[in-house]
Amino acid sequence: MLLEIFDPKAPPRAIGIDLGTTNSLVAYVKNERPTAIQDCNQHALLPSAVHYGDRGEVVVGEDALKRAAEHPRETIVSVKRFMGRGADDPETRRLGPYEFTSPKNGDANVVRFAVRDRVVTPVEVSAEILRALKRLAEDELRSVGGAVITVPAYFDDAQRQATKDAGRLAGLDVLRLLNEPTAAALAYGLEKKQNGKFAVYDLGGGTFDITILVLDDGVFQVKSTGGDSALGGDDMDRALAEELFTLAKRDSKTASPGEVRVVLDVARQVKHGLTDASEVEVENPLGKEPKTLLVTRERFDALVEPLLARTGTACKRALRDAETKPEDLDGIILVGGSTRVPAVRTYVAKLFGKEPLADIDPDQVVALGAAVQANLLAGHGNTDEVLLLDVIPLSLGIEVGGGVVDRVLPRNTTTPAAARASYTTQEDNQTGFEIHVVQGERELAADCRSLARFTLKGIPPMAAGMARLEVTFRVDADGLLSVHAREERTGLEQTVEVKPSYGLDDETVEQMLIDAIDHGEDDLLARRVAETRVEAHRIGTSTKKSIDSDAELLVAGERETIEAALAALDEAAKGTDPRKIQLRIDDLDAATKDFAGRRMNRAIAKAIEGQRLDAVERTVEHAKGIELAHGSPLPPEGG
Amino acid sequence: MQDSQDPFALLGVERRFDLDLKVLEKTHRELSRALHPDKFAQAGASERRAVLEKAASVNEAWRTVRDPIKRAEALFKLAGIKVGEDNEPKATTAFLMEVLEEREALSEARAAKDLAKVRAVGETMTKRAEATQKKLADGFATAGSPVEKLVPLLGELRFYKRFLDEVAAIEEENES
Numbered sequence: 001m002l003l004e005i006f007d008p009k010a011p012p013r014a015i016g017i018d019l020g021t022t023n024s025l026v027a028y029v030k031n032e033r034p035t036a037i038q039d040c041n042q043h044a045l046l047p048s049a050v051h052y053g054d055r056g057e058v059v060v061g062e063d064a065l066k067r068a069a070e071h072p073r074e075t076i077v078s079v080k081r082f083m084g085r086g087a088d089d090p091e092t093r094r095l096g097p098y099e100f101t102s103p104k105n106g107d108a109n110v111v112r113f114a115v116r117d118r119v120v121t122p123v124e125v126s127a128e129i130l131r132a133l134k135r136l137a138e139d140e141l142r143s144v145g146g147a148v149i150t151v152p153a154y155f156d157d158a159q160r161q162a163t164k165d166a167g168r169l170a171g172l173d174v175l176r177l178l179n180e181p182t183a184a185a186l187a188y189g190l191e192k193k194q195n196g197k198f199a200v201y202d203l204g205g206g207t208f209d210i211t212i213l214v215l216d217d218g219v220f221q222v223k224s225t226g227g228d229s230a231l232g233g234d235d236m237d238r239a240l241a242e243e244l245f246t247l248a249k250r251d252s253k254t255a256s257p258g259e260v261r262v263v264l265d266v267a268r269q270v271k272h273g274l275t276d277a278s279e280v281e282v283e284n285p286l287g288k289e290p291k292t293l294l295v296t297r298e299r300f301d302a303l304v305e306p307l308l309a310r311t312g313t314a315c316k317r318a319l320r321d322a323e324t325k326p327e328d329l330d331g332i333i334l335v336g337g338s339t340r341v342p343a344v345r346t347y348v349a350k351l352f353g354k355e356p357l358a359d360i361d362p363d364q365v366v367a368l369g370a371a372v373q374a375n376l377l378a379g380h381g382n383t384d385e386v387l388l389l390d391v392i393p394l395s396l397g398i399e400v401g402g403g404v405v406d407r408v409l410p411r412n413t414t415t416p417a418a419a420r421a422s423y424t425t426q427e428d429n430q431t432g433f434e435i436h437v438v439q440g441e442r443e444l445a446a447d448c449r450s451l452a453r454f455t456l457k458g459i460p461p462m463a464a465g466m467a468r469l470e471v472t473f474r475v476d477a478d479g480l481l482s483v484h485a486r487e488e489r490t491g492l493e494q495t496v497e498v499k500p501s502y503g504l505d506d507e508t509v510e511q512m513l514i515d516a517i518d519h520g521e522d523d524l525l526a527r528r529v530a531e532t533r534v535e536a537h538r539i540g541t542s543t544k545k546s547i548d549s550d551a552e553l554l555v556a557g558e559r560e561t562i563e564a565a566l567a568a569l570d571e572a573a574k575g576t577d578p579r580k581i582q583l584r585i586d587d588l589d590a591a592t593k594d595f596a597g598r599r600m601n602r603a604i605a606k607a608i609e610g611q612r613l614d615a616v617e618r619t620v621e622h623a624k625g626i627e628l629a630h631g632s633p634l635p636p637e638g639g
Numbered sequence: 640m641q642d643s644q645d646p647f648a649l650l651g652v653e654r655r656f657d658l659d660l661k662v663l664e665k666t667h668r669e670l671s672r673a674l675h676p677d678k679f680a681q682a683g684a685s686e687r688r689a690v691l692e693k694a695a696s697v698n699e700a701w702r703t704v705r706d707p708i709k710r711a712e713a714l715f716k717l718a719g720i721k722v723g724e725d726n727e728p729k730a731t732t733a734f735l736m737e738v739l740e741e742r743e744a745l746s747e748a749r750a751a752k753d754l755a756k757v758r759a760v761g762e763t764m765t766k767r768a769e770a771t772q773k774k775l776a777d778g779f780a781t782a783g784s785p786v787e788k789l790v791p792l793l794g795e796l797r798f799y800k801r802f803l804d805e806v807a808a809i810e811e812e813n814e815s
Contacts, residue, residue: 175680176677176680216668219668219672221668316811317811320807320811373677376677377677377680378680379680379681387668387671387672387675387677388675388677389668389671389675413698413702414671414698414701414702415698416676416691416694416695416698417695417698417699418692418695418696418698418699419699474691474695475695476676476691477675477676477677477691538681539681539682539683541681542681542682542683543683585683585684588683589683589684589685589686590685592683592686593685593686596682596683596685596686596689597689600674600686600689600690600693603673603674604670604673604674604693606673607666607669607670607672607673607674608650608651608666608669608670
């Protein structure tokens with residue numbers, strides 16, 4: 001075997017991370033092929049388990065799992081199921097060994113695990129897993145650039161935000177949150193260079209997603225998505241564990257946390273065994289009588305049947321939303337370790353009327369797709385070849401009178417998305433608006449997920465119905481929402497501080513970062529300098545490229561101004577003051593603003609022109625010059 | 640975001656009701672390709688923000704233009720006519736009488752759990768909605784004809800939409 005020699009000046013490489021419920025892994029693009037990174041034991045899968053030791057040490061992965069039986073409360077598994085959830089979420093009351101604590105007054109309403117003498121949130125636990133993956137990547141690549149982290153397509157805003165916070169906390173530059181099914185399709189699509197309509201059936205450890213998408217010459221357009229962010233292999237384990245308790249003639253409610261943990265582990269082994277065997281017999285983990293417990297495949301299939309029926313309902317709805325029938329599909333892609341269960345494959349084949357595809361390892365396919373996307377976002381590969389058009393999984397709306405939801409952005413709207421809605425006052429002299437942002441499909445706000453509340457204050461007294469409040473929703477390419485409100489008559493405007501209903505605010509995450517560094521992680525300032533330099537380099541390179549490639553769009557003297565700003569930035573980047581570097585970045589930003597606007601308008605004009613030439617007969621008679629942002633007219637037809 | 644007021648201009652098509660959605664879908668895709676945030680991942684903050692705004696308005700325009708109700712609303716708005724359910728005239732008795740029969744047929748089919756009948760009623764209504772769309776297309780295309788006369792057709796489209804949503808909901812409850 002050849003020894004790979006490390007290049008100490010190796011450029012940072014972008015990575016793709018699948019942060020899974022049961023297992024996580026990291027991949028990157030190596031010689032133009034996405035490749036999963038293995039640990040020293042040639043394992044690519046890192047169990048998503050975190051153990052908090054009695055001397056303050058944190059253990060992640062296989063070693064953490066080994067301690068789970070002895071320390072069930074101090075070892076967190078399947079933390080993904082708790083991401084973005086409130087302290088009183090039903091998830092915290094399911095069969096499991098943890099101890100939870102309620103948030104103190106004023107603390108964010110998030111799940112809190114009590115482990116030994118400390119309290120940790122799911123964001124912090126996930127950050128430990130991400131840190132371990134980052135270390136793994138650093139061992140292989142020396143220097144890690146940005147990261148794409150995948151999330152279930154059905155994750156709501158709070159769950160996405162929590163994932164992004166965890167990335168930040170782990171010291172990762174999160175380039176993008178990517179939906180898992182889209183990532184899988186990316187891995188498949190590039191592999192096969194195939195066009196058509198596909199369904200991605202993704203049953204992981206704790207989440208289920210169904211996505212219908214169209215692949216057309218490198219464009220991956222998601223038509224619809226649906227699922228259940230609390231349904232997966234864990235639920236199979238729980239169903240099987242309850243069965244084991246029954247067979248052992250014990251009541252699960254009276255079991256100790258340790259027993260619950262052990263039985264859940266045995267259940268998982270039985271499940272794995274039943275993938276190939278028609279029955280599995282295990283030693284009774286709960287006592288001597290009976291000596292062994294026997295589970296047949298048939299019994300297991302019956303136990304998981306209700307879970308599979310839940311996936312079927314979501315699949316039918318997604319098909320309807322995409323205005324697609326099963327026979328229109330060119331293929332079904334299986335993703336997630338739970339799709340190894342034979343009952344799942346049989347169910348999927350029956351539901352869609354064709355055998356599903358599973359030729360890329362269902363455990364790895366998501367991370368491989370994420371690596372491809374990370375590579376593209378880092379500026380490698382051809383961005384003209386691949387385009388991902390994703391959607392919002394659940395409708396976003398505002399609570400109006402009577403607790404009814406006014407839908408501002410319906411589910412399956414393509415991102416990035418923006419929409420506005422207008423409201424008025426209900427009472428005379430009302431001086432404030434309370435705005436409650438919710439996500440979900442139900443009619444009543446109380447039945448939807450609460451995302452945030454805020455108040456627009458200081459409206460001058462007016463008669464009811466006189467004030468006009470315009471609320472703007474924006475969803476970025478990560479699927480994350482921001483809200484902006486404005487009172488039209490007075491011009492009163494607030495880019496409101498959105499207090500998340502179930503999440504950590506920026507200050508808390510910042511504080512966690514500082515605390516992590518106190519624990520001897522690394523130096524905050526050094527990290528800031530490094531991050532700002534990377535940013536400076538990125539923007540500098542891209543600006544240099546564009547003033548050369550689009551030189552004809554520069555007006556007199558503009559090149560000189562931009563080049564002066566570039567030189568100043570280069571100079572600042574040699575220093576060690578992140579604030580100075582940031583100031584020069586802002587200066588360069590200002591110097592290139594108009595030029596960037598012109599470049600964007602030309603890109604739009606080109607895109608429309610190309611299409612007109614395609615459809616010249618149909619559109620030629622009404623082809624007119626169009627007015628664009630910044631008020632600048634487009635070049636004439638054919639330009 | 641002034642340009643998002645005119646979704647037709649943003650997508651570079653004429654203001655008309657009968658658009659070729661297949662062609663328009665390709666235009667939208669090309670615009671998305673040109674403006675997708677992924678292509679600007681390396682750019683400066685203000686450029687990224689501007690592109691994100693633009694991509695969002697292009698998506699919004701496409702959402703408006705591809706949906707018959709939203710498309711008609713946009714055309715009325717551009718012609719200076721206030722629409723929205725509070726501003727539109729109530730449905731005429733004649734129209735309500737016409738659709739009463741279908742409404743009753745749907746209730747009966749639902750009660751009898753007769754899925755074939757539910758679908759058949761749905762198809763009748765789809766045909767009616769298509770006919771209304773044709774009338775709108777012709778009305779908007781006829782130069783000099785007063786556009787406000789077309790407003791009741793928009794009300795009819797809304798009615799058909801709600802009716803067909805109900806059909807879909809009944810189908811869903813009977814399937815699962």
